[in-house]
Amino acid sequence: MSEEKVAMRMVGRVAVVESDNQPVNALGHAVRKGLFDNVSAAAADAGVDAIVIACKGRTFHAGADITEFGKPPQEPGLVEVIELIEACEKPVVAAIHGTALGGGLELALGCHFRVAVPSAKVGLPEVKLGLLPGAGGTQRLPRLIGAVAALEPIVKGDPIPAPRAAELGIIDAVAEGDLVEAAVKMAEAKAAEGGPLPRISQMRTPPTDMEAFEAEAGRLLSRSRGLKAPATCAQTVRNAITMSFADGTAQERALFAELRDGPESKAQRHAFFAEREANKVPGVTKDVKPRPVNRIAVLGAGTMGGGITMSFASAGIPVTIIDLNPEALERGMGVIEKNYRNTQRRGGLTEAQVDAALANITASSDFDSVAEADMVIEAVFENMDLKKKIFKDLDAKCKPGCVLASNTSTLDVDEIAAVTSRPEDVVGMHFFSPANVMRLLEIVRGEKTAPDVLKTAMDVGKKGGKIPVVVGVCYGFVGNRMLHARGAQIEPMLLEGASPSEIDGALTKFGMAMGPLAMSDMAGLDVGYRIRQESGRKAPVNDAICEMGRFGQKTGKGWYLYEEGSRRPIPDPEIDALIARVAKEQGVTRREFSEQEIFERLMFPMINEGAKTLEEGVALRASDIDVIYLYGYGFPVGQGGPMYYADQVGADYICERLDHYADVTGTESLRPCALMRKLAAEKSTFAAAKAA
Numbered sequence: 001m002s003e004e005k006v007a008m009r010m011v012g013r014v015a016v017v018e019s020d021n022q023p024v025n026a027l028g029h030a031v032r033k034g035l036f037d038n039v040s041a042a043a044a045d046a047g048v049d050a051i052v053i054a055c056k057g058r059t060f061h062a063g064a065d066i067t068e069f070g071k072p073p074q075e076p077g078l079v080e081v082i083e084l085i086e087a088c089e090k091p092v093v094a095a096i097h098g099t100a101l102g103g104g105l106e107l108a109l110g111c112h113f114r115v116a117v118p119s120a121k122v123g124l125p126e127v128k129l130g131l132l133p134g135a136g137g138t139q140r141l142p143r144l145i146g147a148v149a150a151l152e153p154i155v156k157g158d159p160i161p162a163p164r165a166a167e168l169g170i171i172d173a174v175a176e177g178d179l180v181e182a183a184v185k186m187a188e189a190k191a192a193e194g195g196p197l198p199r200i201s202q203m204r205t206p207p208t209d210m211e212a213f214e215a216e217a218g219r220l221l222s223r224s225r226g227l228k229a230p231a232t233c234a235q236t237v238r239n240a241i242t243m244s245f246a247d248g249t250a251q252e253r254a255l256f257a258e259l260r261d262g263p264e265s266k267a268q269r270h271a272f273f274a275e276r277e278a279n280k281v282p283g284v285t286k287d288v289k290p291r292p293v294n295r296i297a298v299l300g301a302g303t304m305g306g307g308i309t310m311s312f313a314s315a316g317i318p319v320t321i322i323d324l325n326p327e328a329l330e331r332g333m334g335v336i337e338k339n340y341r342n343t344q345r346r347g348g349l350t351e352a353q354v355d356a357a358l359a360n361i362t363a364s365s366d367f368d369s370v371a372e373a374d375m376v377i378e379a380v381f382e383n384m385d386l387k388k389k390i391f392k393d394l395d396a397k398c399k400p401g402c403v404l405a406s407n408t409s410t411l412d413v414d415e416i417a418a419v420t421s422r423p424e425d426v427v428g429m430h431f432f433s434p435a436n437v438m439r440l441l442e443i444v445r446g447e448k449t450a451p452d453v454l455k456t457a458m459d460v461g462k463k464g465g466k467i468p469v470v471v472g473v474c475y476g477f478v479g480n481r482m483l484h485a486r487g488a489q490i491e492p493m494l495l496e497g498a499s500p501s502e503i504d505g506a507l508t509k510f511g512m513a514m515g516p517l518a519m520s521d522m523a524g525l526d527v528g529y530r531i532r533q534e535s536g537r538k539a540p541v542n543d544a545i546c547e548m549g550r551f552g553q554k555t556g557k558g559w560y561l562y563e564e565g566s567r568r569p570i571p572d573p574e575i576d577a578l579i580a581r582v583a584k585e586q587g588v589t590r591r592e593f594s595e596q597e598i599f600e601r602l603m604f605p606m607i608n609e610g611a612k613t614l615e616e617g618v619a620l621r622a623s624d625i626d627v628i629y630l631y632g633y634g635f636p637v638g639q640g641g642p643m644y645y646a647d648q649v650g651a652d653y654i655c656e657r658l659d660h661y662a663d664v665t666g667t668e669s670l671r672p673c674a675l676m677r678k679l680a681a682e683k684s685t686f687a688a689a690k691a692a
């Protein structure tokens with residue numbers, strides 16, 4: 001009931017209205033009702049001079065309650081609560097700690113004054129959920145700080161630290177010491193002054209340099225990958241320049257509802273909850289404590305080792321990067337430093353931050369350095385014999401309790417663990433390249449991996465800015481295994497007549513960051529070539545390209561051509577001719593492809609493979625697969641991930657198409673798996689199957 005979620009207490013003649021709705025004080029119905037009732041009561045009480053709005057627990061209101069979206073609205077709405085607060089004749093002060101986000105910041109903007117602790121952050125992250133701030137935020141923030149300055153927080157949605165928010169004028173004061181005490185003091189002072197209360201809705205947006213506004217909007221939207229919400233956010237801010245508050249908020253509300261009910265926001269909200277769900281791992285209960293990790297050792301100073309080292313060094317964790325080859329070590333350290341300085345030049349990090357990160361890195365060419373580490377992450381070349389040898393040595397040298405992690409992308413973690421005397425300490429930590437940038441981390445749970453080792457790997461991953469998803473052991477785990485299923489269609493389609501740019505185009509049009517062939521060019525074709533050579537697999541076109549010394553961007557040529565210093569793929573007639581030649585040699589008849597066929601033959605086998613990982617328990621849930629694809633493979637967030645997308649398309653359609661492609665190409669591996677067929681027969685979805 002409302003009384004339980006919001007309480008009022010008096011501090012002198014100031015009413016402190018305090019919400020307590022764990023974990024993040026989301027503004028659900030009970031909280032809104034509690035705020036409305038208590039603020040109304042305080043406003044009417046002659047014994048109250050001023051009001052403070054505060055929250056218990058770890059944060060000020062972190063936004064509207066997203067789980068209520070799509071359900072019938074319950075009065076009072078957030079807008080009514082905010083209007084009530086702003087209209088109050090007594091000063092109302094918001095006391096902000098933690099994260100005042102979305103509806104939480106909008107509520108604070110309805111207050112007459114805002115005070116925050118130095119560690120607090122404020123922001124309007126609705127755009128990340130495919131929405132716009134729908135409780136007056138798009139109209140109040142521009143009136144408070146100017147339309148140009150308001151664009152980035154609304155169109156990008158990143159949180160703003162309190163000191164910066166104070167500089168921008170979003171908050172009035174940053175308070176050291178007890179927050180509520182400081183807010184009460186401010187409230188008392190404002191009540192004593194008795195001056196007119198600042199009500200943002202009654203202010204005019206400061207004069208705007210429209211050229212600067214459009215330039216800033218253009219800059220921000222150029223990175224929005226065609227999503228609807230960012231452009232709509234920019235439009236609402238523009239409205240704050242040209243419209244009255246009443247008209248601007250009416251527009252804001254209408255556009256908010258449109259976005260909320262549209263497919264992109266639904267997909268993005270799915271992604272939000274999927275990411276949080278991925279934290280919940282069977283056997284890793286709340287009482288499982290992670291092992292302390294004060295130093296990480298990374299084995300191997302190549303591209304992956306360097307990227308992994310940077311992730312943790314940037315997060316303040318001391319890292320020893322070890323490579324037995326001193327030249328490789330020096331080269332690796334050089335690349336790390338160069339990467340950091342490039343980021344600094346682009347404004348991503350300050351000089352002090354780069355210096356601090358570099359100071360966290362110790363380079364060593366002595367294997368014995370692993371003895372000091374609480375966690376070792378092996379990032380050497382993908383070869384089972386080599387990894388087994390290293391894990392034997394690690395077993396001999398590492399201290400008891402040290403977490404032994406392998407950054408393998410395909411290999412059997414149980415086989416690696418079996419060479420040690422402590423398989424319970426062994427876990428897979430599969431990073432994605434470039435590891436200092438990509439957020440996905442597949443944590444591979446071996447048969448014997450101890451729950452606290454799993455928890456440690458997840459926790460350390462999060463500290464390093466990663467999104468960990470726990471998967472089971474199998475070739476390629478979840479992400480790469482699905483990618484292989486997609487990849488298996490590429491050579492046949494090329495031989496049958498689809499061009500590299502048609503193949504890539506089918507996926508980039510869908511919103512993928514990159515097509516598979518451009519992506520291989522970026523990653524380098526040589527790695528896959530070497531793995532194929534070892535396993536004896538053949539990919540006639542790909543192999544022929546590698547045998548010409550075309551390894552992708554690094555050699556200026558791969559599936560495409562690259563001009564000096566450019567990463568833009570240019571179709572190469574030489575490759576078209578090569579494909580035609582191989583097709584002829586293999587006796588493949590060539591034909592025209594429709595974009596739909598290319599797309600379906602790439603996407604549906606991938607979804608089918610994802611379903612197989614669910615059948616086998618390698619992936620815990622369909623939503624975990626979505627997180628893997630959203631954060632590791634550039635899947636468009638507005639499509640929610642491959643399994644969410646499958647639910648929108650329907651399992652029956654996917655099964656019908658997979659059977660069709662299996663028939664026409666004679667490829668039995670394209671047949672839908674039992675789970676896909678079951679969902680199709682029951683007209684069910686992955687989401688419904690999980691809920692059942």
Ligand code: 3H9
Nearest residue numbers: 024026062063064065066067101102103125133134135276
């Ligand atoms: C909005 O405000 C619209 C308005 O403009 C207009 C309205 C008319 N609702 O992330 P965590 C749950 S849109 C419901 O693990 P952290 C979350 O699912 C909203 N639930 O914690 C999780 O549940 P569980 C704008 C929410 O400390 C638990 O809380 N606001 C909400 O790592 C803990 O979350 C945002 O977009 C919510 N709003 O990070 C902010 N938020 O334990 C969204 C969280 O069952 N939230 N939950 O898995 C966040 O960014 C992070 O949760 C936050 C805390 C930074 C606050």
